[in-house]
Amino acid sequence: MAKWALVSVFDKRGVAEFCRRLVEAGYGILSTGGTAKHLEENGLAVTRVEDYTGFPEMLDGRVKTLHPRIHGGLLGIRDNPAHEASMAEHQIDPIDVVVVNLYPFEATIARPGVTFEEAVEMIDIGGPSMLRAAAKNHRFCAPVVDPDDYPWVADALSRPSGLSDRERLRLAQKVFAVTARYDQLITSYLSEHLVTEGWPETLNISVVHRQALRYGENPHQAAHFYADIDPSPASIAAAQQLQGKELSFNNIQDADAALNMLRAFDDLGRAAVVAVKHMNPCGIGLGDTLDDAFARAYESDPVSIFGGIIACNRPLDGPLAERLAGMFLEIIIAPAFTDAARAELARKKNVRLLTVDMKEPQWRPGDKVYRRVSGGLLVQEVDRAVAADWQVVTRRQPTDEERTALAFAWRVVKFVKSNAIVLATAEGTTGIGAGQMNRVGAAKIAIEQAGPRAAASVLASDAFFPMRDTVDAAAAAGIKAIIQPGGSIKDADSIAAADEHGIAMVFTGERHFLH
Known part of the structure; x- marks a missing residue:
């Protein structure tokens, strides 16, 4: 036959x-x-x-x-x-x-x-x-x-x-x-086509095995990395590793968080540097050059950046690489590394260098965010919201410089674990309070971190103020402008406090919880 x-x-x-x-x-x-x-x-x-x-x-x-x-x-x-x-x-x-x-x-x-x-x-x-x-x-x-x-x-x-x-x-x-x-x-x-909301009645997810990991969040947890069958070239799943140890479970999570934060500044056309620790930003800076942007990110929290991740939206060159080589970092992400940068960073053989295509969109139409819970799966849309309809609710109006700083701080705060408070200028963060059980506690951490720089900063909150205490804390630090969603039954108390202290306060009408 x-x-x-x-x-x-x-x-x-x-x-x-x-x-x-x-x-x-x-x-x-x-x-x-x-x-x-x-x-x-x-x-x-x-x-x-x-x-x-x-x-x-x-x-x-x-x-x-x-x-x-x-x-x-x-x-x-x-x-x-x-x-x-x-x-x-x-x-x-x-x-x-x-x-x-x-x-x-x-x-x-x-x-x-x-x-x-x-x-x-x-x-x-x-x-x-x-x-x-x-x-x-x-x-x-x-x-x-x-x-x-x-x-x-x-x-x-x-x-x-x-x-x-x-x-x-x-x-x-x-x-x-x-x-x-x-x-x-x-x-x-x-x-x-059977539901008006466009959400399927049955959700099937296909991913392919990418690599076995040394362990999960802790050494006693086994872990593996699975990727989409056709991941976006701009995703962490498509990143190319140029040197360094194998990525760990926590490395991948942190690197993904850093990339998400970095891409939020694409439309500004400026150099941006993000420093991340435990999936929270510890500093974000903008500048005309990567050196300027890094300096502002570093100044935000020079302590927490130790052992963290740096992500840059421009090719990384030799002078900045020389500075980074003098620090303990887990990962450096950039669209490219110059030969001089590669040579400089080769001295730090354990630091992981990742390149990511930042010309492509990171998220594709229809992409969803998934979170496993016992017995089920939570699914939501990607948080792409950028506040467009601000409402100034105080007698004092923010200055043009304050408006720019508020817009920057509002971009940052959605990447900080709730309860979240961000202090920032128009060029970078100065203090970040993350993951606190009460909002005034997060504000106190951010203000303490900013120190004397707080007086030249604006304040962003990921959700409304349930009472006036955060406004009072901001006023005591010399802060003159605040951005927050509004929507509390006690908004009037916060507005009154801001008016008492001569603070300009903006309501965005949308919150950015990140649990």
Whole structure:
């Protein structure tokens, strides 16, 4: 009997060269429609599926491989005498390799303005059916769904021993991972058309194993890192590590937090540096150069930056690298490092250098934030809100300089764990109070950290003031402008306190809790 490879792909990347190697290894090529034409144009002899089955493609190509001669060849167990007899009786040849990838449903639904009918037409039927059949029968039929696997599969099939049992299992597992994600995308898309809010009734999440971690948040907790199948190039999952120890669980969390904070200043067109410790900013600075921005971030809290993470939105050069090399840091993130910076930081062999593509959006449309709780999952939209409709609620109006500083402080405070208070100038943070059980406590920490600089700073609060004590504390420190959401039943008390102290206070109408 012939040794067949069935090839039917939407993504034709590398398939002609792969099939050429299959032919050299003794396989005949069965193929369909556009794939057959592509292979023939590349000089390969192809047997068309309709010629093999005796049944034409029909219904605009919806039916072409759904035939007993195809699926019998995929599913027949070669060491089962009853299967062998049945296949021989019905002239079914065994199919030894299936090379299939799927209609681009995900890319289709991501297109602006795509119609429901267009999306449904991109739901593949024959492809998943063939792949799942081959994956089920992987002992005899090798399923190849990923073009990146073509080279090593071709090498293995060229060996006298062929694919090993483990290699076949690896291919089968990948098929079910791909089809599971495919079904998940379809399920979510159809569910969105059943609910007015656009939230699916069933949520399926597919991620792939990226690496085993030394441990989790603590040494007694085992941990692994899983990433989206196609992460944004601007995400921490797509970061490239240039040097340093392997990233830990806490490193990844902190690096992601630093990147989130840094990207909040993209639209300002200025150099920005973020210093992070335990997922909270300990300093954020802006400047005309990275040196200026780093100086302001460092001055915010030169103690907490020890053992922290630095993220920069410009390529990092030698002079700043020399300064960073003199500090104990866990990670430095930048879009690039100059040769001089690499040479300087190579002296600190344990510090991890990460590059991230900061030209791309970090979050994609529809991205959600997930938080596991016992027995379930909390899902929410990404906090992209930027206050646009400020309301000055005090007699005193903020000056132009204070408005700029308030806007900066408001960008920062949403990245600080609640209860959160941020003191800042227009160029950088001066004091940060994070994660306190009461708001005035957070204010006192931020004011103490700022010291004499508090009098030249504005104050931002992630949520409203339940009483006037925070305003009184700000006034005692010499602060003259405050930004907060408003919305407390005691707003009048805070406004009165601000008026008594000559403080300008702005309500944003939206809060930024970060629990």
